[in-house]
Amino acid sequence: MSSISGFTGSDADALQLMQNKLRHWQPDVEEIYLDEDISLASLELYDTPESTYTKQPFEYGDMVVVADCRIDNREELSKKMDLPLNIEAADVFFIALAYKKWGNDCVKYLYGDLAFVIWDKGRKSLFAARDHIGIKTLYHTTINGRFVFASEIKGILAHPDFKAEINERYIVSSIGGVHEASADNTPYANIQLLPPGHFLEWHSGNVTISRYWEFGKNVPAVTCREEEYIQKFRDLLFEAVRCRLRSPQGLGAEVSGGLDSTSIAAIAMEILGKGTPFHSFCHGKAQNKKFDVYGDDTYVVRDFCNKYNISGYLHVVNEANHSWDIAEDILLNVYDEEDTTEVPLLTGAFLPAAKSAGVRVMLSGHGGDHVASNLARGFYMQNAIDKNYLRLWRNLYREFGALRSIPRLGYYTARGLNGTAITKEVSKKALQAIQNSGLRSEVIEKYNLLANPAAIDLLSASCLADKYVRNMRFRAAVKRAYTHDLVSKHFNIEYRFPLLDVRLMEFTMAIAPHIEKKYGSQREFYKLAVKDYIPTAVWDSGKSMVPTTPFIHAFYKKNEQSIRKLRESLDSGLTRFFDEGKLRNTTAKLNLKLIVLNNAYKKIKHKQL
The missing domain is CATH 1.10.20 (Histone, subunit A)
Structure with a gap:
């Protein structure tokens, strides 16, 4: 894990200012590279066993590379590049070799969480890329003709010649709870975020941005038989967890007692072996009875810990652990953008303890609801609006049987005939939320906030595959992941998200028609894939009964x-x-x-x- 920054041209003082601003955590090593054409800096945390082998900025031939990265397919890349399988090299080494072998197409071969910049000294050109999902971030701008970048906005703001301009549309959209469709917007009009699945080229002052991957497009064909789908999915899930366990120090996970987080932690223990030190962090029973509305399901997490002989590594927190000093520090010194949920902020309740316990990597079940363990099923209303009555009947029949489906078919058919009214209902709720924000009516009108289609778009899916694409198109899903990554970096910990693994998600997309037809929802399929590893109580409920919601309210009140x-x-x-x-x-x-x-x-x- 790294914080990277730099710009075209040479200016040691400006580079140092940028690097200083990014140092809101304690890196293991920090280095710079300077020549007359480029200035590059890296603050690096040793978060994989191999990260100590190759320092950054990394010089390789005519290339200089800085990266915030974890490459998950090292063995596959080693075979393609005729390298020893256990080569003693950091992940940045694979990026350099991939670029040398495949040029811009290198991004099609690199899997993991990554954002990197390569300076080609021979061509005097720059190449940058961001991972498929967007877990790692890379912001950029132009200052006096120089291309400037940083892994956090604060790095760019620290450049002495940068004059920031506020992005009013972004500000009012955020206040109104309207999520912009654009993936490159930031609170500053002259700072852009490189979108997920894109790469950037700079040469002679010209910047070109290109997409190399889009979820739902060109999905790889399924090569196994239907009866092998569960085992194939399970294999991919195990691999998604396994490749995220690389750490030179302690491992941990958020374990809420729900299906996603508990299954990820359980699979980690299946790989590591019973009794292997593994820290579990969960929210327990609220101290204040006013917020104790969900009961207490820490017994589920305790069952998990008992099963794998790691009860001594269980950490239970509640509203008493939510320190305002920590929250204020995150809000003012870590965040550069507002968060779409409060969940990353509330990890401040246990990340200090995790750091003290020597945890360097934290696994999370975040992202499962979007694709790999999605709850959606039926899509009755949208099928009716689309007048796809055959699909509507099939979905109802599978869920309710023939007799109970007949009246429902009539209901949805009648409602679907007036699809415009349903859209208006959704718009009315969005309008109410925007009006409750306190924004002036002329501001709402100026920025046409009521025309934002995000809420309607999410509710307009007609099948599982369509739902997956819409979920991942919704910027908030990715933003929570990279905000987790930013907050955990502040405590010298890296968050990792196995359920946002690209290959797992693409396989889930490829078999979506089969899942919908046989199981109704991806969630039911997911439960079958992990049932041998999770406590019975998780299987029965599927969702944690103690989400962070009551603790968010307690945090507000306190x-x-x-x-x-x-x-x-x-x-x-x-x-x-x-x-x-x-x-x-x-x-x-x-x-x-x-x-x-x-x-x-x-x-x-x-x-x-």
Whole structure:
């Protein structure tokens, strides 16, 4: 895991300023590379056993490489490049060799979480790429004709010649709860985020951005028989976990007691072996009875720990562990963009303990709901709206049988005839949410916020495959993952997401028609694939009964005054978007957003002073 930064041209002082701003954590090593054409810097955490073998920036022939990366298919690449299978080389070495062998097409052969930049000294050109899903980030801009990049926005803001411009559309969309479709937007109009599945080329001042992968397009053909689907899926799932267990220090996982996180942790223990040190972190019973509305299912996590002889490595937290000092530090010194959920912020309840316990890698079940263990089924209303009555009947029949399906067929058919009214219902709810945000009506109209199709798009899927694509097109899904990665870096830990493994997701997409026909939902198929490894209680419920929701409310209540105090110091550049009366009554969740967005305005003013 690394924080990388740099720019075309040579300026040691500017590079040092960028590197200093990215050092909000404790890297194991930091290095720079300078020549008359390029300035590159890396802050690196040793998060794989091989990371100590190759320092960054890495010089290889005419190339200089910096990367925030974990390559998951090292063995496959070694065979393709005639290398020893157990070669003592860091993952950045494979990136350099892949680029030398395949050029721009190297991204089609590299699997894992990665963002990297390669400077070609011979061609005086730059090549950069971001992984398929977008777990790692790479931001970029142009300053006085120089291409400038960093793995975090704060790195670019630190460049002495950068003059930031606020992105008003991004700001008001975020406040209104409207998720922009564009994958490259940031709070700053002149800083872009390289989208997932894209690469970038710079040469002679010209920047070209190209897509190399899109989920749902050119899905690899399935080569096994239908009766082998579960075993093939299980094999891919085990491999997705196995390749994310590479760590020079301790391993851990969020284990909520739900299906996704518990199964990932259980598979990790199947690979590691019973009794292998493995830390489990979960939210337990709330201390305050007001928030104790979901009961306590830590017994499920305890069952898991007992099964694998790791009870001594269980860590249970509740609202008492949610320190405002840690949260404020994350909001003001780590976040550059607002979060779409509070979940990454609340990991501050256990990440300090994880760091103290020597955990270097944290596994998460996040992403399963989007594809690999998706809950969606039926799609009755959309089938009716699309007048696909044969599919509608098949889906109803599979779920309810013939007699109970007949009245339902009539209901959905009648409702579907007026699909416009259903769309209006969704739009009405979106309108209400935007109006409750406190934004002035002219601001809502200026930026046409009510026309944003995100909410309607997510509800318009007509089958499983369609649902998967829409879920991954929704930026919030990826943003939570890379925000987890950013927050955990602050504590010298790397988050890893096996259920967002590209090959696992592509296989799930390829067999979606079969899953829908035989099982109804991907969730039922997933449960069959992992049933031998998880506690019975997980199999019965599938979902954690103690999500982070009550602790989010407890966090709001406990820190209400601190949150409001920070929110009341809003810059006039932000308050002008609001009706003054409504601004005093904003929700706690919106206040957290405003704190981060307000920080963006403050950073611009600080640069101007």
